[in-house]
Amino acid sequence: MLTKAYIPYGGYYSSPFCKWQGSLANENAIELGARTARQWLERKGWEGAPFDYLYLGITVGQQRVFYGSTWAAAMMGVRVPGMTVMQACSTATTCVFNAAMSIEQGLLLSPLCLLVDRCSNGPHTIWPNPLGPGGEVISENWNMDNMNGDPATGHPMVVTAENVAREAGFTREEADELAILRYEQYVAALKDDRAFQKRYMVPVEARVGRKQMVRVEADEGVTPCTAEGLQRLKPVVAEGIHTFGSQTHPADGNAALLVTTKERAAELSADPSVSIRVVSYGFARTRPAFMPAAPVPAARMALERAGIGIKDVTVIKTHNPFAANDLYFAKELGVGWAEFNNFGSSMIFGHPQAPTVARLLIEGIEEAVLRGGGHVLVAGCAAGDTGAALVLKVDTAA
Numbered sequence: 001m002l003t004k005a006y007i008p009y010g011g012y013y014s015s016p017f018c019k020w021q022g023s024l025a026n027e028n029a030i031e032l033g034a035r036t037a038r039q040w041l042e043r044k045g046w047e048g049a050p051f052d053y054l055y056l057g058i059t060v061g062q063q064r065v066f067y068g069s070t071w072a073a074a075m076m077g078v079r080v081p082g083m084t085v086m087q088a089c090s091t092a093t094t095c096v097f098n099a100a101m102s103i104e105q106g107l108l109l110s111p112l113c114l115l116v117d118r119c120s121n122g123p124h125t126i127w128p129n130p131l132g133p134g135g136e137v138i139s140e141n142w143n144m145d146n147m148n149g150d151p152a153t154g155h156p157m158v159v160t161a162e163n164v165a166r167e168a169g170f171t172r173e174e175a176d177e178l179a180i181l182r183y184e185q186y187v188a189a190l191k192d193d194r195a196f197q198k199r200y201m202v203p204v205e206a207r208v209g210r211k212q213m214v215r216v217e218a219d220e221g222v223t224p225c226t227a228e229g230l231q232r233l234k235p236v237v238a239e240g241i242h243t244f245g246s247q248t249h250p251a252d253g254n255a256a257l258l259v260t261t262k263e264r265a266a267e268l269s270a271d272p273s274v275s276i277r278v279v280s281y282g283f284a285r286t287r288p289a290f291m292p293a294a295p296v297p298a299a300r301m302a303l304e305r306a307g308i309g310i311k312d313v314t315v316i317k318t319h320n321p322f323a324a325n326d327l328y329f330a331k332e333l334g335v336g337w338a339e340f341n342n343f344g345s346s347m348i349f350g351h352p353q354a355p356t357v358a359r360l361l362i363e364g365i366e367e368a369v370l371r372g373g374g375h376v377l378v379a380g381c382a383a384g385d386t387g388a389a390l391v392l393k394v395d396t397a398a
């Protein structure tokens, strides 16, 4: 259990997420993330050095990613060292855990986790292959090749979801019903002129042409889920339960969270009566090609390390790229589908990979504050049949 790492209330933001090939498609994700984070910090107007180390999380290569975290920090006007972290869909979980450990060990005072990604216009790498026939190169499409095959198993991600669904006996009807519920939960965050999202979401200024910028205020590309609309869709895999409506869509976006000491968090908090502690971390790797099952053992480990059970958790958020993720999580942990993922989840708002779990963490914190505090559990799967989870404790009368 961790005891010394805190997140200031409001010490975070997420950009809107835009479906791939939308308004954020033309921007290098590192530059866009650094610019958005810099504008957010300027609005915060925090006294003193805002952060002393930068964990930059990113999963899809962008030009000059070699310089990753130090370049991003320099663009933010803060000349500190940092680390670039690439841990597929648990990149944010890994960054926050590493930042929390650095506080726990007294190595850092206030590391910033900046999570950026752009699935749009994904890079195509040409690897030299001098031993290939005639020196023929090896080419890699960073998005599609990796979604369509884990090199350790050969299986596409959607097949891992179908494997979990088939073994557990989940049906197409359940997958569609879950997608409709997750969409309705997301719509709750849009009520009253997006009141919930405006607690943490900042607009992004993005270049869409040589001389044209747009200001993106809200998510783009979310498809409404209705029973009639979903019924019309074919399964992605023959005989499978998932359609394009019950899986996530690739997206672009960025998010950041500051992790610091209890004292500094109290100084920086938007409301000093709210305290947010990073309590524990869990991780797992499942059987080959069963990726959506991995968040369950990861969540169990995080809960055990926090010394609590699932019933002690006030807010549960999951990264759910496929319906099978939540169907399995609910079945194994004994929670109803409607008991988690209030206000949205990645199945609906999209998946820019590195920032996805950061946004879920932030939404989990905000929901816990609305409920008067409690434990927040965030769990998700990641490439390579892995899963990771974090438990936070939110107090509203600190």
Ligand SMILES: CC(=O)SCCNC(=O)CCNC(=O)[C@H](O)C(C)(C)COP(=O)(O)OP(=O)(O)OC[C@H]1O[C@@H](n2cnc3c(N)ncnc32)[C@H](O)[C@@H]1OP(=O)(O)O
Pocket (backbone or CB within 6 Å): 088, 089, 147, 157, 158, 223, 224, 225, 226, 229, 230, 233, 244, 245, 246, 247, 248, 249, 250, 321, 351, 381, 382, 383
């Ligand atoms: C660890 C991890 O996180 S693993 C997760 C990794 N990520 C993934 O695996 C991503 C999975 N998703 C995908 O790969 C993408 O959805 C793709 C690439 C297969 C398809 O992307 P796109 O080509 O952009 O498809 P798009 O989102 O437009 O949807 C295709 C069709 O389904 C329809 N559709 C999508 N969602 C819905 C819905 N909820 N209801 C009704 N129709 C829908 C669209 O309208 C579209 O219809 P059209 O072809 O008649 O226009």
